[in-house]
Amino acid sequence: MYALAFGIGTKNARDEWLEVYFPAPLFHPEPALVDTVASVVDYQGGNVDIETDTTRLQTLSQIWSGNSHASLMTQLAKTVRPVVVTILETDGKPQTTPETYLKLHLLSHRFVLPNQQNLDGIFSLLPNVAWTDQGAVDLEEIDQRQLQARMAGTVLEVAAVDKFPKMTNYVVPPGVRIAHSARVRLGAYLGEGTTVMHEGFMNFNTAAMGPNMVEGRISQGVILGAGSDLGGSASTAGTLSGGGEIYITIGKNCLISANAGTGIPLGDNCTIEAGLYITPGVIVQIMDEHKNTVKSVKARELAGQDDMLFIRNSRNGAVECRTNRKAVTLNKTLHGHN
């Protein structure tokens, strides 16, 4: 059994799910618990969403009387919104909107790392939604809702029109700081001690293992290793648009400086100087300790290596790679009190 979770969701006028919030998803749930749920909601196996009702939730609350699951069931029984139980027997290709939302929750709840679960085809399962201060609104209804708000002397705040919601309205992981939550999508994995500053960005299916300082952009599929610092506006090439086809991983204790970027994976203790973008096709001069060129290679041949320091020679414009002698140390004051 891959995962099981109870969620509260929003549906549009055509009874289609717009989004689902799973407050306490279970990863690899205990068989006994699954059996109990199965008997109450009539689960027959497979990956399914089962809408449930007050009676069944109260039954589960009584069965689990006294433990934390019971408390959640009691609360869910009182909601005015539709409640769904999503049960994933396997990590198969997602088939529904609630299933997709559950998998994004699993990432943000730190149950799985990026690229570890099947997310094939989720773009077509995630409806494009207006995210407003009245909750998720179907795009066919948005004009009328906006007009109604204005007539009442208020404004409908439309914070985004997107397939993905912001993470913090679903999951607030412990031990992190997120200076501006609009830039972290549900499905991001923020490890303990991660700080995402205002300029930081984390797409779905990304990770900052923590502790990390994230002031740059972590593209879909990219993992930032422990102790690494992604500078302001620093870019990690993704696979969805513009970038290549290999997933980028940044190792531990790396520094991608401000306005820099990488299109190749990096090992541990690597530094890219401010303003330099290492694309896979860049010709890099490998320098010895006397600053003489040993050989020149395409950057992609250096993928994943440790202890590299990349600079652009300010006398002659050549991109150089030296051995990195100064490992990065994150400012403990900044991360010590998350």
Added chain:
Amino acid sequence: MYALAFGIGTKNARDEWLEVYFPAPLFHPEPALVDTVASVVDYQGGNVDIETDTTRLQTLSQIWSGNSHASLMTQLAKTVRPVVVTILETDGKPQTTPETYLKLHLLSHRFVLPNQQNLDGIFSLLPNVAWTDQGAVDLEEIDQRQLQARMAGTVLEVAAVDKFPKMTNYVVPPGVRIAHSARVRLGAYLGEGTTVMHEGFMNFNTAAMGPNMVEGRISQGVILGAGSDLGGSASTAGTLSGGGEIYITIGKNCLISANAGTGIPLGDNCTIEAGLYITPGVIVQIMDEHKNTVKSVKARELAGQDDMLFIRNSRNGAVECRTNRKAVTLNKTLHGHN
């Protein structure tokens, strides 16, 4: 007749308009419709704003009984806020706040493209406003409103202090995604299939013709052609501050990669590599197919040409332009379900 629209607005204590929301502006409206409005609101010609009242709105609702205009009139008749009808006989220089707001709406409703209508002097017509969760607030009242909210145990959310509001609280065009709406001003033109990611920015009087992936900044006056991809933090030089005096246009199927930028207009199928900024004065080495320099020119002489690939030679730091052999193809998955 250039445009006609009914709007709901906010006024300050001095009876001045702070902002106006026009739910369904009409561009080049039919003469018969204009005549009807003119007779009811006593319009005598020219470019004017006429505040109207419940009685007149109900009269129009009866005259138009059964069509969509009638429905809007019925709803506007019920609003608690002041209602204005703005009638622009010509595309003259804007004279009032409602007129300016109407012209910005025309752009976001895709009636006109950037640089096609007269927006001279609008900065002095747009009051600087605190955009809050209680609507638009005059800056002279903001301190007291903030204190009152705190006294009541709440917080007045001041999302911006600016002359321009965010587009999505006024217009949500169909077939687009906007990951973070605070970065798209009213007056932006987003064509069908446009995705503006979290790092994307569109000023007023800009266009993404659609489909487009916008992860960079589109400065005032700039148009991004169909199929083009503006990478993360990519910059297009504007004319308002810092940039030069010519409007930048990016052609079709271009890729301005992450952290790159352009200060010259580009034709179709152009690419600028990640991290490279092409300012008008940059000396560019024009390369032939054997990678030999044919000649060197200032970038501004290349303005508007097609099929250019710009890179900075990573061996010697020279900025080079080759013929672009690989046209960009946007990821269909990303844009197919807007």
Added chain:
Amino acid sequence: MYALAFGIGTKNARDEWLEVYFPAPLFHPEPALVDTVASVVDYQGGNVDIETDTTRLQTLSQIWSGNSHASLMTQLAKTVRPVVVTILETDGKPQTTPETYLKLHLLSHRFVLPNQQNLDGIFSLLPNVAWTDQGAVDLEEIDQRQLQARMAGTVLEVAAVDKFPKMTNYVVPPGVRIAHSARVRLGAYLGEGTTVMHEGFMNFNTAAMGPNMVEGRISQGVILGAGSDLGGSASTAGTLSGGGEIYITIGKNCLISANAGTGIPLGDNCTIEAGLYITPGVIVQIMDEHKNTVKSVKARELAGQDDMLFIRNSRNGAVECRTNRKAVTLNKTLHGHN
């Protein structure tokens, strides 16, 4: 006497301050006023926070009857939240959360410039807080609050999880524009005529002296001189993470162009071309008026000098510094109506 202020704050379930809003802080208050407060709230000297009550606030209101302090006391007496009076005899090292909040207010109210007051150790005094549309929420309570909101059919908007709040929910200084307030922290000093665009960022303990166009990032400790323009995504190296140990100051009438950056302080009338990052260790060719190299130095040796124009030679990749002949002039239309 350094400062005195009455604030309304939020406490968590353990009676600890999460944040304090000081609507009208007094800097170097008059001795007579301090004496009055001292007698009513029983102040014995030193730097202290004294929680007060309705009776004392009403007493002060009567004593000050008729002046603006009286009006504030009357209003504070009615609040449902706890009220504190924070009195700082000296600019000592902060000891409490209210004290820290008061010092951040002093910056945003333009009473002090960055680096002028003692902010040692404030990271440990500022609790990490969920900033929501229901106000500041303790992180231990956030999951339950989120669930409760969903059960009620609403969403708890968690805008940030951070130690610092956004400035505009505490202070809206006169004569500024802030296109997107999430990117300006409490503790930023925005001088008259400052415009912070969507891509601009100002940390706590930063200043834009005004008038300024801020489209880039002002790191903690950095001051931007009057008339200077910080381009889109332009970076100023801070001391907290990634940068060096010297505070960066940018002089008057400078232009740090889009996607550029500086790791050294600059004097007046300096320009850095788009996309170029001047780190302290960069070797810079000093050019004469005939564009011949006079000498080459490390950028840090140029720290604080006036009239420098930095470019990267587009023929050979060398970083060059010439005498800047064209001082920047900010667009008066943009700033004239703040």
